[in-house]
Amino acid sequence: METRTSNILFCGVGGQGVLKAAEICGLAALRAGQQVRKAEVHGMSQRGGSVESHLRFGAEVFAPLIPAGQADFVVSFDRTEGEKFRDMLKPGGMHFNKYLPLLRKHGIDPRFENTFFLGVLSRFLPLAREVWLAALAQGFTRAQAENRRIFLLGAETELGDGT
């Protein structure tokens, strides 16, 4: 089993499916037998405010919040919100603002942006394709076929940055 803790910060604004993305990533990690910690804030975020969710998994994880400067990934669905969390990223960590243009390039429906980015994220996490697909089916009870298609697009498309 992977022993290093994976730290992923999902962020955006209310309505972008930020919390759902973190939830599905957490379900995938749970299915892979990892310890999972996830932090989020409900309430005001549903009214168009900032939304952030911290997801951490590994062999042993303590804090539900990622310590500053230790995020492996900032998965941002909004450029401005993403910029706020630059300091959360560890040296060499990956910021998804650079992948925001992919959403437009592939004409991703705003309702499926979270699924697409989960696909992209899945390339870099130590979780098998089948646990992702099972978590996706568990997390999305509607439009399952379309979510699967968009996830696989994110998981397999050319990212255009050499990765």
Added chain:
Amino acid sequence: MSTTPRREKKLLSGDEAVARGAWEAGLKVAAAYPGTPSTEILETIAKYPDVDAQWSVNEKVAYEVAYGAAIGGVRSLTACKHVGLNVAMDPLMTSAYTGINAGLVVVVADDPGLHSSQNEQDTRWVALYGKLPLLEPADPAEALAFTKFAFELSEQFDTPVLLRLTTRVAHSKQDVATGERVLGPHKAFRVDAAKYVMVPRNAGPRHAVVEARLAKLRELAEQSPLNRVELRDRKLGFVTSGVSYLYIREMFPEASVLKLGFSYPFCDDKIRAFARDVEALVVVEELDPFVETHLRALGLKLRAKQPSFQIGELRPEHITAIVRGEEKQAKPFPARKPVLCPGCSHRSVFTVLRDLKLAVAGDIGCYTLGAAPPLASVHTCLCMGAGVTVHEGFRRAHAHAGRVVGVVGDSTFVHSGVTGLINAVYNGVKGVLLILDNGTTAMTGAQHHPATGKTIREEPTTKLVLEDLCLACGADNVDVVDAKDIGAFRRTLEQRLAEDALTVIIARSPCWQLVRTRHAMPEFKRKQCQQCYECLEIDCPALSKTEDGMIQIDPARCTGCNLCVDRCAYEALIPQREEPDADGCPGTCG
């Protein structure tokens, strides 16, 4: 048949874990009023068909229902946010005297960092003040285990037990092993006036019971595995409780820790022994110096956070600064402000209140968002129900030359606004109260209340008719208007403000999140636009200014409510006559 419990792992939030733990402990009755971050506790409990669950009218009512069920013989629970417990303080304080019979667990969720609250109070003081045992889980797994233990503790010591969460416990998720439900016996209610009738003659002796119980609880706290000594490197020893424990383990994995899970009454001997075992003692806790104050009273030499850390929640990286004795650094990034949803009926009401330059006594709910510029038409927000009563105070002070109204939501009016209306009638105050009736408890995520006519389980029940209630209270006039009909609402309001009468105007229109109706988006005519930006003054998230100074409408968010059309004096926004879109999702939900 095997008696080994099934250990299934689920990703549960702290709230869901409390619900699960209570269910496993044989919970029979649960009552609450919604309040972030505690709401999901009752929402989850309501999914267990073998628990009698309810949304109560307010937290005091919920507490009393749960208390009655407990002394009536079954394990019961009430849950609320920190400010909700204030509403229930009256029964809470005296229930400590009577004790309970079957277990009563009082779950309270504090909100350090004010993610969705009007203050940042630290409920741990209630344990000290109310002389009640206090349990503080650090994460969802502990929330489940501590809830089960809380019921045992409650029955063993015949006392309500406080289970205190914070936002980062309530709304964090973790892989949690669940167990099976175990039902205890029904503990018959036995008439015992000396125990349950708190008149002075009985309450005096019961006070002695409370003090003796507290002494016994202190002994148990010394032995309890919930107060756990973890000796590692002895140079640094932390005393902590709640989620702060996890931050310490994250940042100082080699340090020794005394983790207080059974945090009141304090385990003084265990604390003193731990202090002897480590070279430097550091107290880490969110909000108030609750543990720190006690340890200082014990005469222990210790290091604790600077007062600047009493404001806001702790984060893992703060632990290092606390150990070094440093001040808290200012939070680097401001959050984007929440706004009323596109299509929200509150927006049209606030637009009128602003145009009429009224001073507005506001209340707690989505409509509190009307306080933010550019709407800026809610001028007070104190507590649940205060929109009605602060309005009365304004009237008595002749504030704002009498150009004042009170604003309250439907759920909040039933919670504690109606008593203020009765007071206004009784004491002869005139003026206008607005009930913004969107048919739900919207801010906490759309929960039912008496005036929706549905229970927590969506079952039909007797519907409270707000206009009948207001008339019965003695209001001179009760008008019901469509909140989205700006013209009618404004005419009614101006007419009633001019009268020497007490009027309740019920501005009714369902919460957009419930109906999700969508009409055609208005068309923007560039050539007509005079760049007055009056349309932006309604603070609609679907409207924005483009780089060339023009107006842009976001088709994904616009609901076609045409409020912006109403604001435009130059016919630059033209309503379109089309039938509603069947889908109607603007994607504004969480």
